[in-house]
Amino acid sequence: MTEFPEDASPPQTDFDAFHQRLRGCYADLPKRLVQLADFVTASPDEVALGTVSSLAGQAGVQPSTVVRFARTLGFAGFSDMQAVFRDRLRVRNVAYRDRVNALHRVDGEPLEASVIFNGFYEAALDSLRALQAHLLPDRLEAAVTTLAQAQCLYLLGLRRSMPVIRYLSYLLAKLDIRHQIIGLETGMEEESFAHAGAQDAALVLSYTAYAPRTIELFQALEARHVPVISMTDNAASPVIPQSGLWLEVHEADFQGFRSNAASMVLVSTLAAAIAERRG
Amino acid sequence: MTEFPEDASPPQTDFDAFHQRLRGCYADLPKRLVQLADFVTASPDEVALGTVSSLAGQAGVQPSTVVRFARTLGFAGFSDMQAVFRDRLRVRNVAYRDRVNALHRVDGEPLEASVIFNGFYEAALDSLRALQAHLLPDRLEAAVTTLAQAQCLYLLGLRRSMPVIRYLSYLLAKLDIRHQIIGLETGMEEESFAHAGAQDAALVLSYTAYAPRTIELFQALEARHVPVISMTDNAASPVIPQSGLWLEVHEADFQGFRSNAASMVLVSTLAAAIAERRG
């Protein structure tokens, strides 16, 4: 078990050192070497996996210039420089203790960050895979149709779902699609859809345990005959609309933090598909 | 050649196909080839980056056996097999655009929603995998240390990164960690960190093309000697802090929409790890 010293100098990779050097002499570099420097920073993967001539071709210089570039930066030759880029590409297996170990702190020490990372990483992957497996193309298409026809889109999702809703709002704004978030101001939720009707549509996000306020607002929307699309995790969820247009999303959780990877991908899809449909 | 009805999203990569084939004939493989099969599945990076003899050495077989192995699995030779492993290492940031542009409105019809979904799905997966591959555990640990010691956390990320910052803010609030978003009110950015100093810390998110305002604010933070941790996509990024404490994040992009899956997972990790560290 390696103890990480609290005040140790930050770990600096050869790759970082290279870029530091590069920045240092960038200004004094001749034309062709600048050209290469730009290419090399833009596509480090090409350097790692390519050959002298493949790089030369892509960067628009001669093979010899590539070697010169490497020597200018203090390497013995191209291969020497490439080694630095290859090393960066190697997968550093993030320390992966047993999940069991991860959940129980054996000696009162804080969990290693990489273990926590792995938890969130796996949760995100699980959520995405589950979504991919369960998503019904026809249902999705129908949802897009409904949302695309709306004059104004009302977005509802409180607590954990609020960040997802905000993200969707950002996307819709970029795509110039009229919309309105419900619940930005506590206590004013109903007012925000005072003018909503059958010509509009709403998207509701709610996962267990369903926030009571979300359920209330969902019912208010249905009472106003606003077409509702729901993203939720259960066929018996309280926010399934009358129309039956709901999308199944299961977010895995890690230590009580629920992933939102699947929701993010799905709302991105909806935003892009609506824009696409409208032309 | 196997026919896939849908080429917009291959159900499996060449790499997956390879492993499937390998599993299929694993039982009938002679001793040395089994030895190689084990090695190859255990360290795919070595295959991608190594040479015939380096692999032979590490797996304890003769170079010729490595070539035999490749041929047995249906490749023309070692190089052919290596190409599959190398391809897996590449971070694809542009592929999707072309892929979908090909399908884009061939006959004036809008793209099917499920095709769009697949694009976002793949982009999210790619981003997550790239993060897992490139994340340096020591660096992450050092970043957490810095952030955990801060009295107040300042969060900076404009435009595309704003939703991620808002999500992080939500998590920190839940965890009762003092923090402040920079840039909630346009024009008032500097005021929000008027009292920040060395006792605090800042987390900066910025990806290409780096928003000029983010760079300015980053520099202002550094000028105030606020310890800065950056999440960015390039060693030559303008928001790399003096301390060298930056975390590499590559978000794949689909039709101009950049994924944020990797960023989300990483900020979740940071939030949870800080809370864990503080106990």
Add this chain to the structure above:
DNA sequence: TTTGGTATGGAATATTCATTCCCTTTCTGG
């Protein structure tokens, strides 16, 4: 315009590395 120095291009050379081939060893079935 000339001159000295530097940058660049391109071809020749050296090296590394995958591939091939053949001989030896190890299995397998009679």
Add this chain to the structure above:
DNA sequence: CCAGAAAGGGAATGAATATTCCATACCAAA
């Protein structure tokens, strides 16, 4: 135990690729 086949080892071969070197183009100062 033997014959035949399959597997494995290792060196020779040839192709791919990095490196070196030199002629030429460029540029700045005289």
